[in-house]
Amino acid sequence: MLEDVSRMLDRSSASLLPPLDEAMASGFVVAAEHQLAFRSDFLLRGVMASIPAPVRGALRREAMGHPDGDKPAPGRRFRMVDPPAENNPWTVREAGGAYSNVHGLMMNGRTAAGIGIAERILADPNITAPVRFDAEASLILGHFLLGDEEAEKRSERILGERGVGQGDIAALMALTTLSNARWRVGELADGLSLGNTAVRYCGTVDPVWRLHFQLALAGKLANLREFDKADSLINDAEAGLHGLPTRVWAAAPAAMRARLALQAGRFRDARRQAELVTSAVERDAVPVLRPLAFTVLSTAALYTGDLPTAADYLKRAQSELAGDRAAFHSVQYAWTDVRVTAKGEGPRAAIEVLSDKYSHLPTERSLYIEDPGAAAFLVRLALDVGDISLTRSVLETVDRLARDNPGVPVIALSAVHANALVSGDQAALARIIAQSPDPISVALATGELAKLHSAKTSAKRWQTSPPASSDDVDTRQRDATCWSTLSDMERRIAYLVSVGLTNRQIAKKVYLSAHTVNYHLRKVFRKLGIKTRTELARGAAIYSSGAAVYSMGDQERQEAGTTGDNSP
Template sequence: MLGRSSAALLPPVDEAIASGFVVAAEHQLAFQSDFLLRGIIESIPGPARDALRREAMSLSGRRRPAADQNRRLDAAPTAPVSATREDATGSCSRAHRLIMNGNAKAGIRVAEAVLAGPAVSLAARRDAEACLVLADLLLGGEGCDPMTEAILRERDAESGDAALAMALTARSTGLWSAGKLAEGLKLGRAAVRAGSEAEPVWRLHAQLALAGKLANLREFDEAEALINEAEAGLRGLPAPIWTAATAVMRSRLLLQAGRIGEARREAALATTAVEGDAVPMLRPLAYAVLSTASFYMGDLPAAIEYLRRGQRDADRQVVLDSVQYSWAEVLITVKQEGPRAAAQLLAGKHHRLPTQRRLYVEVPSAAAFLVLLARDVDDRDLERRVLDTVNGLAADNPRIQVVSLTAMHAHALANSAPAALALIIVQSRDPISVALATEELAKLYAAQAQAGGRPATPARAEEAATPPASCWSTLSDMEQRIAYLVSVGLTNRQIAKQVHLSAHTVNYHLRKIYRKLGFNTRAELAHAAATYSSRAAIYSMSGDQDWGAGSMTGKAS
C-alpha cells in the first residue's frame, strides 16, 4: 500500500476496518490493539519487513528516527548548534523533545548549554528554564528546586511565560502529592492562566496536570474540557506533535469515570503512537491504564502483559511518576497469588504505598481495598497505617467530598458500619468504591437476616439471569444507585430517603431499569445487581482459585 494515492487506499482500508484489524479514531487510523499490531508485524517475513521499512523511510524523506536523534544529542550535548536549534517540526526545542522522549538528563544538558550561551533570546531562555523545571519534576523533584524557587520568587504573573507556568505546575504537583489538595488546585489553575499565551507545547503541561487533579476530584467535565483544549492546541500546530499525551490523560479520566472500554481504546492509541505523536515518558502510564482496565474486565493475562510492558519502558527511560504502576502490580498480585503475597509486596517493594496520600486521591477505592486486605491477612499494622493516612488526608481537606468519602469507607469496613456503607453507595462517584460498599453491605444484611432466621435473598433470586456488564452502562447514575440499593434489600420508601426522591419517583426509575435490563421482578433485579457489583469489585472477581475464607476470594460471592 506504500506509495499509492489516498483514493486507491480507500478499498483496502475499508476492508481492514470491516475485518476489525483497524479502527478509525478521530484524526487517524490505528490498529485495534497493541497485541494485534505486534502480531501482524511479527507475521511478516524478516526480509520483507526490512524492505517495507526502507521504502517507508524513502517515502518520508529519509527522516532520522527519534531514537537516533536522542543518541546523537546525548553524545554531543554541548554542541552550540544542537543546543539552540528547534526540533525538526519547528514546534519545540531540542531540550524539550529530549525530555518528552524520556531522556531527561540529556535534555538538562542541552537546556543548560542554551542558558550558558551568548546573546540568548528571552524566548529561548524561558524555554530552557521551563525544560529544567520539567526535567527536575520528572526526576523526582517536588517543585522545590532552586530554579523553580527563583522563578516563583522573581517573576510576576505574566501570560505567556512558559517557565513561570511550568514552575507553578511543579509546585502545584508537589503540594498535591503531599495531600494539600486545595493549595495544589489553586496553583494548578494559576499555572494554566500563566501559560494561556505560551506555545501549545508548553500550555499542555499545565492543562493536563490540572485536568488530572480535577479528574481525581471527579470533576470530569472540566477536566475533559482542558484535555480537549490541549489537544486542539497541539493539532493546530503546522506539524502536530505529542497527541499521545492527551490520549493518555483522557484514558485515565475515562478509567476513573468507569468507562473502561473507552479508556482501553484511548490508552491503546497512546501506546501505538509513533514518531512525532508519541510521548515515551507517558507510555508506561498508558500501559498502567490498560493493565488496570484489563484487570477489571477479568482479563488477567492481558493485565499482566501490559504491566510488564510498562515496567520495561520505565526501566529504560525517565517517566512520569505515578502511583498507578505500583497499584496495578498490587491488584494483579492479589488475583494471581493471593492476599498474603500482596501483603508481602506492600511490606517490601511497595512499603511506602499505603502511606502515600496521593494514592487515596487518585484511587478512592484503594483505602477500602487495603482495609479488606489487612482484615483477610490479619495485618493490624497495615490497617492502622491506611486509616491514619486517610484520616490525616481528610482532616487537611475537610471540604473535598472525595477524600471524606474515602476515609468514611475505610472506617465503615473496619467497623462494619452499614449506615456509612449505604451512604458510600448513594454519594460516591467512584464505581469500584460503590461496588465494594455494595458487596460488603449485602454481606452484613445477609448475616443479620440469617441471625434473625429470615432468608438472605428473595425466593428464586438465584435463578435470575445476569445481563452482561455492558447493559449496566445504559443506566443513569441515579438508576445505578437505585439498583444497588435494591440489591441490599431496601424498600422503595427506604431508597427514597437515601436518594432524596419520592417513593413514586423511585418506582418510576425502577420501571425504567426493568425495561433497560429486561427484568420483570424486583427479585431478578436484586440478584443481578448484587452479582454485577460483586464481579465489578476487586475482591470478588470470578476466578479459578479460592484464596481462603476471608472476603478476598477468587470466586464471586
C-alpha cells in the same frame, strides 16, 4: 533584543533607531532591561492579528531559527532531529515552532540528555528570552520526571526572582510543578490554586507547553471527580495541538482521557483512549506516558474480570519502566501491581508485595487522592489476613487527609468508607452507595453491604474467583460493559436495590420520590436486559466483585489467620 530584529530584517541596528523611537513614543513598545517588549499583551495580540497568517507563520519560523544568525536556505523548513541530536546545544524547532530539541527529549523520556543540553544553553549569556524560557522549563520538566527535588527548588527560585509574566513558560512550568508537589502530599487547596494560576496565565504560550499546564490541572479535577471541567481542559489542550502546522503529541490528551474514563467507570472508553497512547508512533507518540496507559489497560481488564490480560498489561508497563527512558511519575504503577497480585495470588501475596516492594504505599497520600476506593480496599485486605498494623496505618493516613481537606467530599467519603469496614457500619456503607462520586467506591461498598445483609448460605453467591474459562471472561466483560452504560443515579439505585432496600427506602437515601426511583429502575432493567430484582442483584454482584478484585469466604478467612477482631 534589537540585534535579533536587525538580523531578521538584514539591517543595521542604527538604521532601526528611527522606527524604534516612533514605536516607543506611541506607547506600543517599552524598554525592559536588555530587551524590547510590547507595553501590554493586548497590544501584542492586536499587532499579531493585523499580520496576514502566512506572513505571521513565516516570521515565527524565522524567529525560531538558529540563534547563531545562520539564514536558512530558501524553502528550507526547520525540523526536529529524530532522534534529537544530543550533542546539539541549541534549540532547533519543529516546522511552525512546534517544540524544541530539549522539550522533545524530555517528552521522549531521554531526560538526562535533555538536562545536559538545557544546562549548556543556559550557560550561554547571549541567548534570547524565548530560548532561555524554553530551556528553563525543559530543565524543570526533566527533573520532575526523574523525581528530583531540584524541580521544586528551581521552581521556587524562578517564581521568587521574577514571578509570573505573560509568555514566561518557565514560570508557568514552575507553578505547575509546585502544584503537582502540593497535590501529592495532600495540600489540595494549594495544589489547585497553583494549577489554576498556571492555566489562567498560559493563554498566549505555545500549545506544546500549554498542554502541560492544562492536562496537569485536568488530572487534579478528575481526581476530585469533576469530570466535565477536566474534559473541557483536555479538549482545549487537544485543540491547541491541532492548530499547529504539523501534528504532534496526540497521545498526551488521550492519556489523560484514558485515566478520566477509568475513574468515571467507563471502561470501554478508557481502553480505547489508552490504546491510542500505546499504539502512537513518531510525532504522535509520548513515550513518558506509555507506562501510565498500560496501567489503565491493566486496571480496566481487572475490573471486567480478565485477569490474564490485566497481568499482561502490567508486565508491559513494568517493562517500559525498566527501560532507559524516564516516565511520568505515578502511584498507579505500584497500585496496579498490588491489585493484580491480590486477584491472581490472593490477599497474603498482596500483603507480601506491599511489605517487600511497596512499603510506602499505605501512607502515600496521593494514592487515596487518585483512587478514593484504595483505602477501603487496603482495609479489607488487612482485615481478611488479620494485619492490624496495616489497618491502623491506612486509617490514620486517610483520616488525616480528610481532616486536612475538609471541603473535599470525595476524600471525606473515602475515610468514611474505610472506617465503615472496620466497624461494620451498614448506614455508612449505604451512604457511600448513595453519595460517593467514585463508581468503584460505590461498587466496593455494595459488595461489602451485601455480605453484611446476607446469611452465610446466600453470601456465597457474592463470592468470586478468577475466571475459569474464556466464556466466563466474555460474560463478565459483557455485564461490566452494560453496567458502565448506567448513569450515576441509575447505578446507585441499582446497587441499593441489590442489597435489599425497597423503593421507598432508596428514595430517602438518594433524595428522590419513590415514583422517580421506580422510573429510574425501569430504565435500569431496560438497559441491562433484565426483568427482576433478583437478576439485578446477581448483576450487581458480578460488577462489584470486579471492583473488589478478590473476595474471601468465612472459611478462607479462618485459613488466612483472621482472628475476627477488626479493631485497629
